[in-house]
Amino acid sequence: MSHSVCLTYDFDAVSGWTSAGMPEYRSWGVYGAETCVPRLLDLHDRTGVSSTWFVPGHTIESFPEAAGAIHDRGHEIQHHGWSHDPLPSFDSRDAERRDFVRGIEAIEELTGEPPTGFRNPAGGFSEHTVDLLREFGFEWDSSGTERDLRPYYLREPGTVEHDRPYRRGDRTGIVTVPVPWHRDDWLQLFPVASDPQFVSYGHEPDVFHRWRTELEWMRDHVEEGVLTLLLHPQCAGRAPFVAELEAFIEDVTDLDDTGFADVSTVAASFRS
Numbered sequence: 001m002s003h004s005v006c007l008t009y010d011f012d013a014v015s016g017w018t019s020a021g022m023p024e025y026r027s028w029g030v031y032g033a034e035t036c037v038p039r040l041l042d043l044h045d046r047t048g049v050s051s052t053w054f055v056p057g058h059t060i061e062s063f064p065e066a067a068g069a070i071h072d073r074g075h076e077i078q079h080h081g082w083s084h085d086p087l088p089s090f091d092s093r094d095a096e097r098r099d100f101v102r103g104i105e106a107i108e109e110l111t112g113e114p115p116t117g118f119r120n121p122a123g124g125f126s127e128h129t130v131d132l133l134r135e136f137g138f139e140w141d142s143s144g145t146e147r148d149l150r151p152y153y154l155r156e157p158g159t160v161e162h163d164r165p166y167r168r169g170d171r172t173g174i175v176t177v178p179v180p181w182h183r184d185d186w187l188q189l190f191p192v193a194s195d196p197q198f199v200s201y202g203h204e205p206d207v208f209h210r211w212r213t214e215l216e217w218m219r220d221h222v223e224e225g226v227l228t229l230l231l232h233p234q235c236a237g238r239a240p241f242v243a244e245l246e247a248f249i250e251d252v253t254d255l256d257d258t259g260f261a262d263v264s265t266v267a268a269s270f271r272s
């Protein structure tokens with residue numbers, strides 16, 4: 001097998017809605033935890049395909065049953081912050097570090113192991129994030145988009161000045177398994193929270209058509225390609241999406257040169 005598809009879930013639950021103005025928005029998070037996670041885990045049981053879940057500590061402590069089921073049914077759980085607050089929103093390195101440590105501790109409490117991989121909550125890295133990943137010995141990250149169909153090594157933030165060329169930062173030993181925004185279900189299929197009645201939902205078959213086209217292109221043009229999908233239970237657990245995802249999984253499973261892998265496996269294979 002020369003190509004990999006990574007199914008990854010950002011299980012934000014209510015942590016993604018804590019700053020939303022209207023309390024009923026939180027019901028989306030509850031729906032994700034109580035209806036969609038079991039539905040998706042059943043799909044993975046039926047198909048025998050592993051996946052990677054990025055779970056904020058806030059979700060682990062709010063929905064321990066759902067988070068425990070993910071672990072118990074054989075899927076890896078990785079770091080996604082504790083509060084899910086955007087990393088640049090912390091007012092100091094210490095504040096970001098406290099949230100970071102609390103997230104690690106929540107995962108250790110659940111799985112008995114510290115996380116080895118990270119995905120940033122909404123909002124990107126701060127100037128301190130790479131440093132924190134190194135301090136806590138993270139092996140890989142799945143946030144960046146420097147490439148689209150191959151892993152690469154994460155770099156220091158680099159420097160940007162308006163009157164000088166961009167200077168890239170030094171390469172670290174942390175592997176990035178990229179996940180471009182066009183492979184994020186949320187951006188295509190979820191209404192904008194501030195004004196949901198004026199934003200139409202995307203069409204699930206169109207989204208999967210784009211991903212299938214990219215998979216075919218990767219198989220034709222890329223050596224040892226990696227196609228990573230970024231899914232959110234409260235979006236990907238809706239019936240039309242689950243039906244498309246199951247058909248996609250079945251079709252990929254039939255391919256001789258492509259298979260599903262969790263992100264840790266892909267990162268270790270890139271490093272070796």
Ligand SMILES: [Zn+2]
Nearest residue numbers: 010012121122
């Ligand atoms: Zn998230």
